Each structure stands twice: as structure tokens, then as C-alpha cells.
Amino acid sequence: MADIANWLASAQAWIEAELERALSRSLATAPPRLAEAVRYPLLGGGKRLRPALALTCCELVLEKAGSPTTRARELALPAALGLEALHTYSLVHDDLPCMDDDDLRRGRPTVHKAYGEATAVLVGDALQALAFEWVAHGPRAAEAVRVLARAAGARGMVGGQALDLASSEPGAAVDLAAVRAIHGLKTAALIEAACELGALAAGARERERRVARAYGRALGLCFQAVDDCLDVTGDAATLGKTPGKDQRLERGTLVAVAGLEGARVEAALRAAEALGALEGWDGGAARSLREVVAFVLQRSR
Amino acid sequence: MADIANWLASAQAWIEAELERALSRSLATAPPRLAEAVRYPLLGGGKRLRPALALTCCELVLEKAGSPTTRARELALPAALGLEALHTYSLVHDDLPCMDDDDLRRGRPTVHKAYGEATAVLVGDALQALAFEWVAHGPRAAEAVRVLARAAGARGMVGGQALDLASSEPGAAVDLAAVRAIHGLKTAALIEAACELGALAAGARERERRVARAYGRALGLCFQAVDDCLDVTGDAATLGKTPGKDQRLERGTLVAVAGLEGARVEAALRAAEALGALEGWDGGAARSLREVVAFVLQRSR
Numbered sequence: 001m002a003d004i005a006n007w008l009a010s011a012q013a014w015i016e017a018e019l020e021r022a023l024s025r026s027l028a029t030a031p032p033r034l035a036e037a038v039r040y041p042l043l044g045g046g047k048r049l050r051p052a053l054a055l056t057c058c059e060l061v062l063e064k065a066g067s068p069t070t071r072a073r074e075l076a077l078p079a080a081l082g083l084e085a086l087h088t089y090s091l092v093h094d095d096l097p098c099m100d101d102d103d104l105r106r107g108r109p110t111v112h113k114a115y116g117e118a119t120a121v122l123v124g125d126a127l128q129a130l131a132f133e134w135v136a137h138g139p140r141a142a143e144a145v146r147v148l149a150r151a152a153g154a155r156g157m158v159g160g161q162a163l164d165l166a167s168s169e170p171g172a173a174v175d176l177a178a179v180r181a182i183h184g185l186k187t188a189a190l191i192e193a194a195c196e197l198g199a200l201a202a203g204a205r206e207r208e209r210r211v212a213r214a215y216g217r218a219l220g221l222c223f224q225a226v227d228d229c230l231d232v233t234g235d236a237a238t239l240g241k242t243p244g245k246d247q248r249l250e251r252g253t254l255v256a257v258a259g260l261e262g263a264r265v266e267a268a269l270r271a272a273e274a275l276g277a278l279e280g281w282d283g284g285a286a287r288s289l290r291e292v293v294a295f296v297l298q299r300s301r
Numbered sequence: 302m303a304d305i306a307n308w309l310a311s312a313q314a315w316i317e318a319e320l321e322r323a324l325s326r327s328l329a330t331a332p333p334r335l336a337e338a339v340r341y342p343l344l345g346g347g348k349r350l351r352p353a354l355a356l357t358c359c360e361l362v363l364e365k366a367g368s369p370t371t372r373a374r375e376l377a378l379p380a381a382l383g384l385e386a387l388h389t390y391s392l393v394h395d396d397l398p399c400m401d402d403d404d405l406r407r408g409r410p411t412v413h414k415a416y417g418e419a420t421a422v423l424v425g426d427a428l429q430a431l432a433f434e435w436v437a438h439g440p441r442a443a444e445a446v447r448v449l450a451r452a453a454g455a456r457g458m459v460g461g462q463a464l465d466l467a468s469s470e471p472g473a474a475v476d477l478a479a480v481r482a483i484h485g486l487k488t489a490a491l492i493e494a495a496c497e498l499g500a501l502a503a504g505a506r507e508r509e510r511r512v513a514r515a516y517g518r519a520l521g522l523c524f525q526a527v528d529d530c531l532d533v534t535g536d537a538a539t540l541g542k543t544p545g546k547d548q549r550l551e552r553g554t555l556v557a558v559a560g561l562e563g564a565r566v567e568a569a570l571r572a573a574e575a576l577g578a579l580e581g582w583d584g585g586a587a588r589s590l591r592e593v594v595a596f597v598l599q600r601s602r
Contacts, residue, residue: 028456030456034463098417098422121400121422125394125425125429128426129450129453129455129457133451135446136437137443145433145436148433149433152430155327158430159335162332163332166334
């Protein structure tokens with residue numbers, strides 16, 4: 001796992017420096033208190049998995065074409081910035097009192113705890129606008145905006161959050177298929193978009209975009225399956241958020257419908273599917289993407 | 302005012318049919334309950350001023366170029382749809398209990414009253430994503446997305462809402478300049494974007510975009526000045542929302558800092574500025590845009 005730790009650390013350093021730069025430019029004329037509250041969650045840590053995936057899928061397509069990967073960071077940057085802004089907005093809104101009502105995120109008070117509820121709503125709204133502004137500066141920008149918007153909206157991430165909330169209503173019948181549907185929208189849609197946007201930035205054709213999507217979707221489902229396990233087995237220090245949350249909220253999770261071992265099996269199945277999507281692809285980027293799968297999976301143990 | 306009533310009614314009929322069609326396509330695979338809640342505010346009436354302005358500014362630029370205006374609806378449609386989705390999301394979030402806490406909008410229960418607070422947050426979030434998805438289907442899409450995102454975000458509409466909320470905090474010092482700044486961001490930024498996006502859709506050059514922006518900005522400031530008057534003088538039936546709201550929330554409004562007559566003077570000044578921006582422009586579209594100014598202004602009496 002040493003390689004993958006380096007891979008993630010390198011992408012983190014890159015995207016954090018670029019987020020800092022992009023925020024300074026985009027928030028220069030914003031009201032100072034709001035600007036500060038927007039920076040707080042976006043620069044407050046996080047794995048930066050989505051930007052790292054976008055960058056690596058960009059490299060994957062460049063390698064396939066025999067092009068040098070030296071331009072990958074430049075090409076993938078708008079998508080990487082936008083993905084992180086969009087993901088962060090979703091965390092800010094998910095933590096709101098009327099949603100998951102969480103006090104702790106990435107080891108710090110959530111935005112509404114630190115700045116108040118109204119500001120937290122506005123911070124999420126501003127971050128979503130920033131996401132599209134940033135993505136619209138990249139290659140094949142119009143198509144990239146459409147991919148991100150579909151993944152983010154009512155038939156993607158927001159739809160998944162709506163289903164997730166509904167799953168905790170009294171009398172909701174939640175089975176394995178329902179949980180998979182929630183995970184597909186709530187988590188996998190944006191990770192799939194991260195991979196597709198990276199490929200798109202490298203000029204991918206439809207076949208290559210399909211590979212990136214299939215890999216991202218399976219990895220996203222694996223990631224959420226592992227997350228469900230960690231909600232039961234993890235502690236606040238490791239997670240940086242409140243463990244046992246799903247149970248408290250009586251959410252339909254994989255662990256609830258399939259048990260801890262069932263959830264681990266689901267994670268392993270999705271991991272195999274992600275690896276399968278990369279069959280026949282070699283080179284450094286494909287190797288990294290395979291190691292990401294192993295990295296995500298081992299967290300479930 | 303007969304002409305302007307026709308102008309608005311015609312744009313309304315157009316955009317409402319198109320919203321219906323676009324929603325059916327974009328929400329086809331969304332969770333049904335969320336889809337219903339997204340439709341509720343977007344198809345629940347409203348003046349549809351922003352789509353009408355985008356369409357007419359598109360015609361303005363086509364007329365100037367000597368091109369037939371028959372394609373204006375086709376060209377301006379993506380921007381018009383996106384503007385209305387974006388405006389509607391802002392209303393849904395502004396009405397939330399942690400924001401303005403309003404029960405009534407366009408004569409009906411607000412989204413959080415009808416569907417609950419969590420769903421209202423998600424509906425706003427989904428509508429913002431839809432806005433960018435739709436705009437990204439239009440001409441000069443990447444530039445259009447950037448214009449909309451800047452107008453919508455922390456240095457535009459969301460920034461204005463943040464300043465507006467801050468103006469009601471105890472001890473906030475609010476003067477005329479502060480109120481103008483709030484109005485410039487909260488209301489004028491998106492109306493300015495509506496005019497610019499319409500011009501852009503027609504292939505406008507920088508000089509024409511500047512005219513559209515100047516007109517839209519002044520009209521937006523006039524519109525909000527009139528709105529501040531109506532909050533004091535209107536009744537719920539006319540407004541379709543709760544009157545006296547700003548006073549209850551102790552917001553810094555034009556009426557609070559300049560009195561009712563001062564607010565009317567401000568509205569008239571901005572109206573003159575909007576008309577000034579159109580100096581030297583003639584043709585049917587310019588005439589309509591002038592009549593819009595008179596239409597907005599007379600509501601203050």
C-alpha cells in the first residue's frame with residue numbers, strides 16, 4: 001500500500017494548492033464572512049479521492065493514446081477542482097440539522113456548528129455554483145458540465161440522498177436492491193463522473209469513457225459498502241466523523257440488510273467488478289487504479 | 302401596458318411548456334417523490350421575467366445584426382430554462398426556516414411546508430444542478446455556464462443573500478450603500494445574467510453584451526427597489542407571498558434606510574439608467590425592453 005499512499009498524497013498536495021489558488025481568484029469579491037465559511041470545509045482536509053481519480057483516468061487515456069502524461073494535471077484540473085467543490089457541498093448540506101444532523105466532519109465542527117445553519121445552506125449553494133464555474137473552464141467544457149450535472153442532480157447524488165432519507169421513514173421496506181440503488185446514486189454516481197471527466201479531459205472516445213465509467217461505478221459501490229462497514233466497526237478518531245450514525249438514523253444500510261459479513265462480500269464483489277473493467281489495460285495509470293481498489297477494500301477489514 | 306402584458310404572457314406560455322418538456326426528460330429516472338417536489342415550485346407560477354428577458358435580449362442582438370428573430374426562441378431556450386431553474390432554487394432555499402422562514406410563495410405553501418425541510422434543501426440543490434445542465438445545452442455553452450455560475454455564486458446571488466441575512470443581525474450598521482450592495486448581488490446579478498445570456502445566445506460581441514449587462518443590472522436594481530416598496534404597501538393576495546416580511550426580519554431595506562419615497566426615487570433613478578443603456582437601439586425588442594422598465598416601475602405606485 002506504500003505506492004497508493006504516495007499516489008494519494010501527491011494528488012492531495014496538488015489539488016490543495018490548486019484549490020487555494022482557485023478560491024482566491026473566485027472569492028476575491030465575495031462577502032468576506034461568506035468567503036471564509038466557503039473555504040472552511042473545502043480546505044479542511046479530506047481524502048481528495050475524486051480529484052485523484054480524475055487525474056489518473058486522464059493519465060490512463062493519455063497513456064493508451066501513447067501521449068505523454070505530462071499535461072495530465074493541466075487537462076484534468078478544472079474537473080478535479082469542480083468535483084471536490086461539488087463533493088464538499090454535498091457533505092455540508094448532508095450534515096445540516098434537517099438532514100443527518102451531524103456535529104463532526106473530518107475531525108472538526110461541521111459548517112452549521114461553526115457558522116450557523118443559514119450560512120451552511122449558503123456555503124453549500126455557493127460551492128455547487130463554484131463547481132460548475134470551475135468545470136466550465138476545462139477541455140470539452142459543455143459536455144463536462146452536463147456529465148457533472150447529471151451525476152449531481154435528482155437522478156444522481158441528490159436523488160440518492162432523497163432515497164436515503166426516505167429509507168429511514170417509519171415503515172420503509174428496505175432490501176438489498178433498495179440499498180444498492182441508494183448507493184448507486186448517493187455515492188457511485190459522482191465517483192463514476194470523476195473517472196469519466198478525467199477521461200474526457202484527455203480527449204477520450206466513447207469506448208474509453210465507458211471503461212472509465214464502469215470502473216468508477218464499481219469502485220464507488222465498493223467504497224460505499226466499505227463505508228457502511230466502517231460506520232459499525234470504526235471509531236470517531238479514525239473516521240473523522242461520528243460512527244454509528246446510520247444505525248442512529250435507522251438508515252437502510254448494507255450492514256442492516258445483509259449483516260457485516262454480507263456487506264464485506266458486497267464490497268469484494270464490487271472490487272472484482274472494478275478490476276474487471278480495467279482488464280487489458282496496462283501502464284502506470286491502470287496500475288494505480290488497481291491499487292486504489294485494493295486500498296478501498298482493505299479498509300473494510 | 303397592454304403590450305407588455307402580452308409580451309410577458311407570451312413568454313410565460315412558451316417557457317412553461319418548455320419547462321414541462323425539459324423536466325419530463327431530465328427527471329425521468331429520478332426518485333418519483335423527489336421529482337414531484339422539484340416540479341412543484343418550478344411549475345407553480347411566477348412571472349417568468351428572467352426567461353422573458355433572455356429571449357428579448359436574444360432578439361435585440363439578432364435585430365441589430367439584421368438577422369431574422371425567428372430562431373430566437375430556439376437559441377435562447379437553454380439559458381431561459383436554466384435561469385428559471387436557478388431563480389426557483391434560490392426561492393426554495395430562501396424560504397427555509399433557517400433563512401427567511403416563509404410559509405407562502407406564489408400563493409401556495411412553500412416547498413418545506415408542503416414536503417418537509419430536508420426535501421426542500423434537496424429540491425433547491427437539484428434545481429441548481431438542473432440549471433447548469435440545461436444551460437450547458439445551448440450555444441456558447443461553456444461561456445454561458447461561467448456567466449450563470451458567477452451570477453449565482455458567492456460573488457453574486459448567494460453572496461447577496463449572505464449580506465442580507467447579516468443586515469438583520471443585532472448591531473448591523475446598514476446604510477444606503479450597503480442596501481445597494483445587497484440588491485446588486487441578491488437580485489440584480491441574476492437579472493443582469495439573464496440579459497447577458499440572451500445576448501450571448503444570439504452570438505453577441507463584447508459591446509452588445511455590455512449593453513445587455515448594463516440594462517439588466519439597472520433593471521434588476523429597479524426591480525428590487527420596487528419590491529422593497531411592495532413589501533410595505535402590498536398585501537398577500539397581490540404579492541403571492543407574505544408582506545411585511547423584511548420588517549419582521551428587521552432587514553436593511555431601501556424603505557428602512559431611505560423611507561418609502563426615497564425607495565421610489567431610487568427605483569426611478571435605476572429605471573432611467575436602464576433606459577439610458579438602450580439609447581440608440583431601436584426595433585421591436587428594444588421597445589419591449591423599454592416597456593418592461595415602465596412596467597416594473599409602475600408597480601411601486
